[in-house]
Amino acid sequence: MSSPLTLDRREGPYGEVVLRRRAEHFEIIANGTFLMDTSDGRSERLLIDAAQAALPAESRSGTSVLVGGLGVGFSLAHAAADPRWARIAVAEREDAIIEWHRQGPLAAISGAALADPRTVILHTDLMDYLRTSPDTYDALCLDIDNGPDWTVTEDNESLYSAEGLAACAARLNPGGVLAVWSARPSADFEESLRNAGFSGVRTEEIPVARGVPDAVHLAVRP
Known part of the structure; x- marks a missing residue:
C-alpha cells in the first residue's frame, strides 16, 4: 500500500x-x-437503506432522518439521493470535518447533498443533541465511532449505554428506526437494545476483505 x-x-x-x-x-x-x-462505502450506504426499509411501508415517504456523524460523507450523500427523505439532519461535532466537506477535498462526495435544501448540518455533539433537543425523527442513522465494542473516545461510549439508548428512543417518532454502524457485530449490544425497550432488533452484516464483517444494528421504537 x-x-x-x-x-x-x-x-x-x-x-x-x-x-x-x-x-x-x-x-x-x-x-x-x-x-x-x-x-x-457499502456499509455507510446500508446504514441509510436498512433504516428506510425497516420503516412501516406506509411511512417510507416524507420521512425524516438524523445522521449521526458526517464522516467521509457517504451516508449523507446516499440519504440525499433518496427523495423519500423529506428532512435530513447531520450532527457533527468536529469543526475540521465540517470544513473538509464544505471547503476541502471531501466536498467532492458531499457537495450536492450539503446544497440540498432538505439538509441541515448541526454543529454539535451527538449525545448532547440527543439528550436536550425536542426534535424527533423517523430514523436515527448513527456512525460516530467504531461501534459499541471499540470506541475511539471515551465520550462516545455513552451512546451505547442504557442512558444513551433512552435518549435515542426519545428522539424517535413511534415506529421509528434506530440504525447503528459497527466495525463488528455485537451480540451484547443487541441485548442492550432489547433491554432498552426496542423491538425488531437485528443485525445486517457486510463482508470485508479481511477480518470480521462490518455491521448495522437495527431496532424499532414500538
Whole structure:
C-alpha cells in the first residue's frame, strides 16, 4: 500500500483529528485510531437503506432522518439521493470535518447533498443533541465511532449505554428506526437494545476483505 499524505491535522476539544490521502482515497484518523476512509462505502450506504426499509411501508415517504456523524460523507450523500427523505439532519461535532466537506477535498462526495435544501448540518455533539433537543425523527442513522465494542473516545461510549439508548428512543417518532454502524457485530449490544425497550432488533452484516464483517444494528421504537 502507498504511504499516506497528511492533508490537515487539527487538535480540538475531543482530541486530534487528521485527514490523509492514500493514493486516490481519503482517510480520517481520530486520536491516532483509523476511523474511516473512502475506499468502500457499502456499509455507510446500508446504514441509510436498512433504516428506510425497516420503516412501516406506509411511512417510507416524507420521512425524516438524523445522521449521526458526517464522516467521509457517504451516508449523507446516499440519504440525499433518496427523495423519500423529506428532512435530513447531520450532527457533527468536529469543526475540521465540517470544513473538509464544505471547503476541502471531501466536498467532492458531499457537495450536492450539503446544497440540498432538505439538509441541515448541526454543529454539535451527538449525545448532547440527543439528550436536550425536542426534535424527533423517523430514523436515527448513527456512525460516530467504531461501534459499541471499540470506541475511539471515551465520550462516545455513552451512546451505547442504557442512558444513551433512552435518549435515542426519545428522539424517535413511534415506529421509528434506530440504525447503528459497527466495525463488528455485537451480540451484547443487541441485548442492550432489547433491554432498552426496542423491538425488531437485528443485525445486517457486510463482508470485508479481511477480518470480521462490518455491521448495522437495527431496532424499532414500538
